[in-house]
Amino acid sequence: MSLPTTHLGDGLTVSRLGFGAMALTGVYGSSTLAENLRALNHALDAGVTLIDTADIYGDGDSERTVGEVAGRRRDYMTIATKFGITGSIAAKTMRARNDPAYVRAAAEASLGRLGVDTIDLYYLHRRDVTVPIEDTVGAMSELVAAGKVRHLGLSEVTADELEAAHRVHPIAAVQSEWSVWSRDVERSVAPTAARLGIGFVPYSPLGRGFLTGALSDPATFAGDWRAGLTRFTGDAFATNQAVVTALTGIAADHGATAAQIALAWLYAAGDRLGLPVVPIPGTRRPERITENASAASIALTADDLRVLNALSASVVGQRSDFDDPNWTSDSRESTDR
Numbered sequence: 001m002s003l004p005t006t007h008l009g010d011g012l013t014v015s016r017l018g019f020g021a022m023a024l025t026g027v028y029g030s031s032t033l034a035e036n037l038r039a040l041n042h043a044l045d046a047g048v049t050l051i052d053t054a055d056i057y058g059d060g061d062s063e064r065t066v067g068e069v070a071g072r073r074r075d076y077m078t079i080a081t082k083f084g085i086t087g088s089i090a091a092k093t094m095r096a097r098n099d100p101a102y103v104r105a106a107a108e109a110s111l112g113r114l115g116v117d118t119i120d121l122y123y124l125h126r127r128d129v130t131v132p133i134e135d136t137v138g139a140m141s142e143l144v145a146a147g148k149v150r151h152l153g154l155s156e157v158t159a160d161e162l163e164a165a166h167r168v169h170p171i172a173a174v175q176s177e178w179s180v181w182s183r184d185v186e187r188s189v190a191p192t193a194a195r196l197g198i199g200f201v202p203y204s205p206l207g208r209g210f211l212t213g214a215l216s217d218p219a220t221f222a223g224d225w226r227a228g229l230t231r232f233t234g235d236a237f238a239t240n241q242a243v244v245t246a247l248t249g250i251a252a253d254h255g256a257t258a259a260q261i262a263l264a265w266l267y268a269a270g271d272r273l274g275l276p277v278v279p280i281p282g283t284r285r286p287e288r289i290t291e292n293a294s295a296a297s298i299a300l301t302a303d304d305l306r307v308l309n310a311l312s313a314s315v316v317g318q319r320s321d322f323d324d325p326n327w328t329s330d331s332r333e334s335t336d337r
C-alpha cells in the first residue's frame, strides 16, 4: 500500500503520516519485541515511510528495533533519529547536551544501533542553552558532509533558534509538540518554519493518547509516564475531558474516530499556516496505524474548525511538567515576537 507523500524542507519527501517509535519502549504501556516488530512492519505495509526514533527512547532499544526492521526493509524507510538528551526517560533523569564532540559521538552510536550507513533525518532533540545553536548545527552539518546524515531537523526550538540554525545549514523539519490541546508553536515557530520552507513534524499529536478518548479511566495509565503529568491528574483530568467530548462529537458527524479528527485538525492547521505537516502518532497496535493513516482524507468543515480551534483555551495543565525550565520552546520563546 502507499500513502500520499509530503515535501518537508531541504528536498526531503516522506509519507503524509509518520510513525512514532517511542511507543515501543513502555512509556505508555508495555509491549514485547514481537509486538513492536509487528507494529513497525505494519506501518511500512500501510505505506508509512517516516519512522521516528531517538537514542534516548528505551535507552537505545527503540533504535535497535528500528534497526532490526531496517536490516530487511531499509529501502522503504526514512529513518529519523535524535540526539541531545542524556540520562534516562524511565528514571526521569534527562538533561540536554549539545556540544560538538557529543554530537559526533551520539551520531556514531545511533548509526551502530540502527545498523545503517546513513541517518535520513537527524534531529537535535533538546536545546542545551549553554551551547550556541550555531555550534551544534555546525557539527551536525559536518555529519552531512561526511555522508553519515542526509537531512537535519530540530526539536523544541524557538523561532529565533530556528532562523539561526537555518543560516548555518538548511533545516528540513521542526519537530515539536503540536495538537488541538498544545498550540503554542502556532505563535512563532510554525509561521517561521512556513516562511523558511521548513516542514513541521508534530509530536504527541494525539496528546499522548488523551485526545483519542481511550483514556477515560485514570487506572488505564496509572503505571506509566502520564500518571505524573498535570493534564492527566486530579481535577485537570476531568476538566480536560471536554476536549475529548468535542472531538468525539465531530468524529461521529464524519463517521470517524476522535484520533482521526485530532490528526485531521493538524493537517488543516498546516494548511491555515501554509506549511507541510507530518504527524507521527505512536502506537503498539497495527489496527490503530491503519486508522491513523486514513485521517488525511477527512475534510473538516468551517464549523468543525471553529469548535476545535476554541478547545485549547480551556485546557488545564501545562504541556511540559519537566523540572528544566528550558525543556520546551514555549518557555524560551521571546514574548515580543
Ligand SMILES: NC(=O)c1ccc[n+]([C@@H]2O[C@H](COP(=O)([O-])OP(=O)(O)OC[C@H]3O[C@@H](n4cnc5c(N)ncnc54)[C@H](OP(=O)(O)O)[C@@H]3O)[C@@H](O)[C@H]2O)c1
Pocket: 019, 020, 021, 022, 023, 028, 029, 052, 053, 125, 155, 156, 175, 176, 202, 203, 204, 205, 206, 207, 208, 209, 210, 212, 214, 259, 260, 280, 281, 282, 283, 284, 285, 288, 289, 291, 292
Ligand atoms: N521530540 C520530542 O521531544 C518528542 C517527545 C515526545 C514524543 N516524540 C515522538 O512523537 C511520537 C508520538 O508522540 P507520543 O507517543 O508522545 O504521543 P501520541 O502519538 O500523541 O499518543 C500515543 C498514544 O496514543 C495511543 N494511540 C495511538 N493511536 C491511537 C488510536 N487511533 N486510538 C487510540 N489510541 C491511540 C497509543 O496507545 P497504544 O500503543 O495502546 O495504541 C499511545 O499510548 C513518539 O512516539 C516519539 O517518536 C517526540
